[in-house]
Amino acid sequence: MNNSERMDMELDQTWMQTGEVVESRAPGKVIICGEHAVVHGTGAVAASLNRYTVVRMNRPPAHVGDNGVLSIHLPELEVRLKWTVAYLKQSLPSLDQVQPNPLTSVGSENIKIVISEFVEKEMPRNSDKGSIGGVQAFLFLYVSILGLRPLEAVVTSELPVGAGLGSSAAFCVSVSGALLTLAGKLDFHPQSSDGIRWKDILDTGLDLVNMWAFEGEKIIHGKPSGVDNTVSCYGHVVHFKKGQITRIDGQVELRMLLTNTKVSRNTKALVAGVGERAERHPEAMAAVFQAVDSISDEVVKVLQSPIEEATVPTPETISQEDEEQKAEERNFAQSLFMSEGMVINTSKTDGNKLSAPPRPKRVHVLTRLEELICMNQGLLQCMGVSHPTIEHICQITSRFNLCSKLTGAGGGGCVFTLLPHDLKDIQKVRHQLQLAGFECFEAAMGGKGLQIGFRSSILPSP
Structure with missing residues (x-):
């Protein structure tokens, strides 16, 4: 039974007699290049993934009042709470006296403090930090946007937790989106490209969702950059540098293989380690960071390349280009020897012939991107944030002429591998990775961000 079927069964059993049901889904993210160096002022590029966290909420009729319950079920975190x-x-x-104001997060710090103390008291003693942070973020968003009123919610996810794929950001974005929808604060495009079920939110609404999701991320991570929630909220590709986030209109469709090393890591320790290395070797590390910045800038240019430049040359085109190159080589050699009073037969060539200066050849966009990603992986090794399991994955995929790179904090987590559109050996690649004990799945980069789904009782007017 998949996540959607499990949610349908669980919700339909308890919500059949209720009126308002809303769903939201938000994608995970992958950092294409620039992690760690971005902390030191360089650029980074991140993209959304077509792997989602889905929230389904039910708000019972108003007459239920204080007799109703707040129910939270987070299956992936093994959390089920009800009050x-x-x-x-x-x-x-103190929170009962707070009037919900979904349009601003001003004054929310006091709410965070109260919620934090309540959750630490209510959660089981053996709860991990991830579960505690998730519940704290949920309750904060719930109180701030809706207030203390009956609500039932189930959150499921296709994203592994703590693997560098933005699972917490997708959680905060999807929860914020569902709550703001129930609060009536979001407007939607009249038509959605994903059919009736999923609706696209207008940008003004996405800005509001992103504001609240960032507040939730602060609860979970302390001082997040804002990249993860921005990518999850708006989707597509973003460039982040010195606090400025720019949405990129990419024209190149990318797919990848994501491999989970299943090695846990301490993000704060890894970030601190890079900083310490920069203090020990300031000039060398400054050069490393500058190289990463240049790679990020070039990745943006590559992703914005016109579609026709990304088209793989046809065999006919390749043959014609080769013939033109050979003709130029023959003409060059002929003119060179004739200038010395010599004549040669250019109808045949051998391995020792003189060659004309090579003609610039068109390089496929994905090839350029692969080279940049490989360079970035090497620079991450220089920073000391790779890991033997990451290198093992890179070695396995390199046997198939594929390029892989860690994404996120490193030290474990996930590795992504770019997949050419004409790759026929993907099953062989997956098989080799699985034999080595890794988990992997395919995904596409750069899709839509947050979307909202409705049941007929609260479907907005077109």
């Missing part, structure tokens, strides 16, 4: 609204108001009297 009556009356208990929440009794336990959080």
Whole structure:
């Protein structure tokens, strides 16, 4: 049974008699280039993934009142919590007096403090930090946007937790989107390219969602950059540098193989380690960071290349180009020897013939991108954030002439491998990775961000 079927069964059993049901889905992200160096002022490029976190919420009719419950189920985190609204108001009297204001997060710090203390008291003692942070973020967004009122929510995800694919950001974005929809604060495009189920949100609404999602990310991570929630919210590709986030209109469709090393890592320790290395070797590391910055800038240019430049040359085109190159070589050799009073037969060639200066050849966009990604992986090794498992994955994929790179903090987590559109050995690649004990799955980069799904009772007017 997949995630969607499990949610349908669970929700339909308990929500059949209720009125308002909304779904939201937000994608994960992959950092194409620039991680770690971005902390030191250089650029980074990130893209959305077609792997989603999905939230389904039900808000019971208003007459249920304090007799209703707040129910949260997070299967991937093994969290299932339920409180009556009356208990929440009794336990959080200061929040009961707070008037929800979905349009601004000003003054939200006091709410965070109260929620943090409540969750630490209510959660089981053996709960991990990820589960605690997720529940704290959910409750903060719930109180700030809707207030203390009945609500039932189930959150499932296709994203592995703690693997560098933006699972927490997708969580915060999808939760914020669903809550703001129930609050009536989002407007939608009249038509959606994904059919009736999923609706696209107008940019003004996405800005509001992104603001709240960033507040949720602060609860989970402390001082996030804002890249993850921005990519998850708006989708597509973004360039991030010195706090400025620019959305990139890429024209190149990319697909990849994501491999989970299943090695846990400490992001803060890895970031600190790069900083310490930069202090020990300031000039050398400054050169490394500058190289990464140049790679990020060039990646943006490559992704914005016109589609026709990304087209693989046809065999006929390749043959014609080769013949033209050979003709130029023969003419060059003929003119050279004739200038010395010599004559040669250019109808045949051998391995020792003189060659004309090589003509610039068109390089496929994906080839350029692969080279840049390989260079970035080498620079990440220089920073000390790779790992033997990451290098092992790179070695396996290189046997198939594929380029791989860590994404995110490194030290474990996930590795992505660019897949050419004409690759026929993908199953062989996956098989070799699985034999080595890794988990892998295919994904596409640069798709849509947050979308909202409705049931008929709250479907907005076209």
